[in-house]
Amino acid sequence: MTGLNTIGRSLLSDDPDVLDGSSAGKRHASSGARWLKAVRSIQTGLVLAWFVMAVVALWALFPQWFTSYSPTVGVARQQLRAPSAEHWLGTDALGRDLLSRIIYGAGNSLSGAFVAVGVGLLVGTTLGIVAGSARGRIDGAIMRGVDVLLSIPQLLLSLSIVILLGFGIVNAAIAVGVTSIASFARLARSEVVRVRTSDYVEAAFGSGGTFGRVLWRHILPNSLTSVIAFAALQLGWAILTISTLGFLGYGAPPPTPEWGLLIAEGRNYIARAWWLTTVPGIVVILTVLSANRISQSFGKAKA
Template identity: 55%
Template sequence: MTATLDAPLLVPGTVPGSGPESGAGRPPKRPAGPGRGIRTRLLHVLRQPTLVLSIAVLLLVTLWALAPTWFTAWDPIEGVARDRLQPPSATHLFGTDNLGRDLFARVVHGSATSLAATTVAVIVGLTVGSFFGLLAGFLRGIVDDAIMRFMDVLLAIPSLLLSLALITALGFGTLNVAIAVGLASVASFSRVMRAEVLQVATAVYVEAARVSGVRWYTILRRHVLPNASGPVVALAALEFGVMVLAISSLSFLGFGAPPPTPEWGSLVSGGRDYLAVAWWLTTLPGLVIVAVVLSANRISRALERNGGTR
């Protein structure tokens, strides 16, 4: 009598199915809960020093905007004549301007105006652009062609020139500048949203929902929009830095808040006539703008690498 080659080799004193290959006696693996997922993401962020620094910069500037008196006790409007054009020191961290006003206080208080305008611009661009991109990608056909040709026309116009044209129509002021910058970015959001919607709309689960008789607006709300929003959020983070630069540029040209209201672009503009004797009037506010723009770009790259909010 011959034994088959496929028969398992049994060791005396053991029970079938209790060997090391069966996994018996091992503690069951616990599923990763939400707390463990948050810790994993936090550790992943902490391993990237530039990302941590970028988040810290944006948090600091946000605190400047929300609670400026925590960081400076100087008045951003009233100055002391005898302290005019003093260089950076322990008393005046960023020095003083030609009217004796503390420059650090003006930068801190001006962050509220600049960040509020940038937030409005991002919301306008994200909302309007995503709406048109969603319609174009979901309805397709003649609607898609009409919307995308209009977006191509907007993309053909330089964003700063388009913003200036819109400001001419809307009028001067920080709010109008924010709306104009936001409308100038509609085409970028629209194209990204359309591309994501076209990809998601052909997925198996979306087709299954259509065959099951689910209404189109339910499919749009439950399936298409949540799964297509990740790259658009990453683009919004990138556009935040671009819009900070655009709004500061328009404020530098005199289209923003009227003086003496502090605003980052107007602070850089106000120090142009004193570059030879007071370099800090333009350099230090300019470095703040550069730090915010670079931080937003770094966070945008991290969101894009991780698939946005998916």
């Protein structure tokens, strides 16, 4: 009986149909496991962050796609209307559609944030690269200036620069960008110093490479990844700071739609029309959190 069972199992294991079915089942399970792993790897928060930033970017580039109302001209007898089918987010004290002002305000807020990040990225990274590459007295002089900038509160420095330059979204963006120069410079210098002391850079110098060639081909490409990730983080900070300046009255002048200015204009009517401050505030918070979440993903990808 034992011999028959052994022969039966042997014949069953050699059956092509059985083998094919077993292999197909394993492939099926393997593909199912890969699909389940791919689904689990999707980060819902990151997807939502990209979605929010995509919507805000479309608002800034093509505001006329999303609203037919003017952001600056009000409608008579439509003041302080609550959200409705006609005005989805209500109207302000002058009868202007709030959704329209938020959508058109995205262009001013985002463009100002990009200018601010661009100023900090360009000037700060250049100073950091020069300091990390030259070392010695040049490094010391640049970093002492960076320490001075870091010792001044950023909002206070931004207000001082705006007062000197004059009010306006561009001047506010430049002021915010100047305050971020020190952070970019310090990060860029630390990355350049780290990469410059690595073995492959020393080998490149030992094989006869000039300083400029080694800097361009080896040091910069391996130093700027962290700087780019930091720039994405600074984008959210710039939006928040520019909105703060607009709220204080140092940003875009009325009736220009700008997120911080919208919050400031609605605070006098918060008891009667809560949506005038609440909705723009939520938009600012979601945009800043989305930019921060995307920057975190860049940092994890680098790690």
